[in-house]
Amino acid sequence: MIAAAYSGSNVTVPDFEYGKTNTSPCFLKKFPLGKVPAFESNGVFLNESDAISQYVSNDALLGGTDAASRAAVQEYMSFTESEIVPSACTWVFPTLGFTQYNKQETENAMNHLRNCFAKLNNDLLTKTFLVGERVTLADITLATALVMLYVQVLDDKFRASFGNLNRWFLTCINQPNFKKVLGDIKLCETMAVFDKKRYAELQKKTDTKPKKQEKAKEQTAKEPKAPEPPKEAKVDYFADVPKSDFVLLEWKEMYGKGTVEESQKHFAEKFDDKAWSVWHGVKPEEKTTCSRIGSYLQGTLERLGSVRKFMHAMFLIHERKEGDCGHFTLSTVIICKGTSLIFDRNDDWSTDSCYFDWKKVETKEARQELLNQYFYQGVNKEGVEAITFENFT
Numbered sequence: 001m002i003a004a005a006y007s008g009s010n011v012t013v014p015d016f017e018y019g020k021t022n023t024s025p026c027f028l029k030k031f032p033l034g035k036v037p038a039f040e041s042n043g044v045f046l047n048e049s050d051a052i053s054q055y056v057s058n059d060a061l062l063g064g065t066d067a068a069s070r071a072a073v074q075e076y077m078s079f080t081e082s083e084i085v086p087s088a089c090t091w092v093f094p095t096l097g098f099t100q101y102n103k104q105e106t107e108n109a110m111n112h113l114r115n116c117f118a119k120l121n122n123d124l125l126t127k128t129f130l131v132g133e134r135v136t137l138a139d140i141t142l143a144t145a146l147v148m149l150y151v152q153v154l155d156d157k158f159r160a161s162f163g164n165l166n167r168w169f170l171t172c173i174n175q176p177n178f179k180k181v182l183g184d185i186k187l188c189e190t191m192a193v194f195d196k197k198r199y200a201e202l203q204k205k206t207d208t209k210p211k212k213q214e215k216a217k218e219q220t221a222k223e224p225k226a227p228e229p230p231k232e233a234k235v236d237y238f239a240d241v242p243k244s245d246f247v248l249l250e251w252k253e254m255y256g257k258g259t260v261e262e263s264q265k266h267f268a269e270k271f272d273d274k275a276w277s278v279w280h281g282v283k284p285e286e287k288t289t290c291s292r293i294g295s296y297l298q299g300t301l302e303r304l305g306s307v308r309k310f311m312h313a314m315f316l317i318h319e320r321k322e323g324d325c326g327h328f329t330l331s332t333v334i335i336c337k338g339t340s341l342i343f344d345r346n347d348d349w350s351t352d353s354c355y356f357d358w359k360k361v362e363t364k365e366a367r368q369e370l371l372n373q374y375f376y377q378g379v380n381k382e383g384v385e386a387i388t389f390e391n392f393t
């Protein structure tokens with residue numbers, strides 16, 4: 001996020017719950033190891049913070065045009081990843097209760113970091129930043145890796161021998177682009193020690209966690225090409241859904257053949273939120289062509305064939321022109337069986353849903369309004385008319 005702030009790349013962080021979002025089938029489809037940070041943009045999917053930060057950087061952050069400077073930036077990034085991060089985790093994680101404390105390992109890590117800091121302190125003797133005269137990805141990568149050390153364990157005494165490193169660190173974290181991402185950082189006063197209590201609590205939590213997601217994740221990670229087990233003749237994907245008086249086919253007919261007023265009334269009276277739900281999905285804007293987004297939508301509708309009995313949807317395509325380029329957004333409102341997102345019930349249904357951000361429409365008023373916009377007026381939530389639409393019925 002700091003690199004993006006420097007380069008002016010527009011990167012946003014969606015709603016995310018660690019342990020939940022990154023273990024969902026949608027996430028695992030795109031990022032099979034379930035790890036964060038994870039980045040997606042216009043069909044580019046990246047894990048690994050170094051790769052992501054390089055992708056969102058501009059040339060200046062990567063060291064400019066000089067090959068030696070670029071290599072120096074890369075050197076500090078690799079140095080951070082292989083020399084700093086492992087020892088920092090070994091020392092700091094037990095103080096946060098994340099891992100068990102091991103005296104010997106912690107001492108080794110402290111000594112290794114002392115050596116690394118001595119080298120860095122020397123590098124920074126006459127320099128404000130690590131490479132060249134301005135902030136580069138070298139500073140961003142190293143400084144952010146050091147934050148947990150400076151906050152948790154590097155007390156005054158430990159810091160005392162590394163004046164140049166401290167000065168550089170403070171310069172970095174006080175740059176506006178660092179500050180707006182990291183906030184205020186309070187340097188450690190007392191070296192934190194193993195947090196036994198929190199460790200025990202966290203252990204308890206992981207031990208009692210249902211193993212189902214873990215298993216699913218392991219399978220995706222280790223056996224991506226394993227052949228699908230033969231499908232059961234009949235799987236009830238809606239076993240949890242109570243019987244309901246809302247009949248999708250009736251609604252579809254009413255929508256197709258009745259007047260606007262009749263079908264609106266039918267929905268208002270019959271829709272049953274104990275067994276059905278309405279969702280708004282948006283596939284983030286991408287630079288493409290009208291025919292490409294159109295054929296993507298056709299493909300999506302074909303792939304959703306088997307879910308037709310349980311879902312009705314309206315898809316809209318919007319275009320925003322920027323110079324000669326079109327930027328297209330695909331969005332939809334769906335009415336589906338069950339109170340959870342229908343695509344999560346069967347892996348075969350989630351091929352495309354993964355690329356959309358979904359929000360459940362919770363209230364009757366909001367449902368009515370969105371339905372009016374999508375199904376009757378062909379406009380999106382903001383009231384903007386679509387260039388084209390597809391009714392999935």
Ligand SMILES: N[C@@H](CCC(=O)N[C@@H](CS)C(=O)NCC(=O)O)C(=O)O
Pocket residue numbers: 033034035036037047048049050
């Ligand atoms: N080298 C990776 C490390 C990624 C990583 O280990 N992420 C942790 C969170 S800090 C994670 O997602 N763990 C989830 C898991 O392993 O299930 C990077 O820099 O991005």
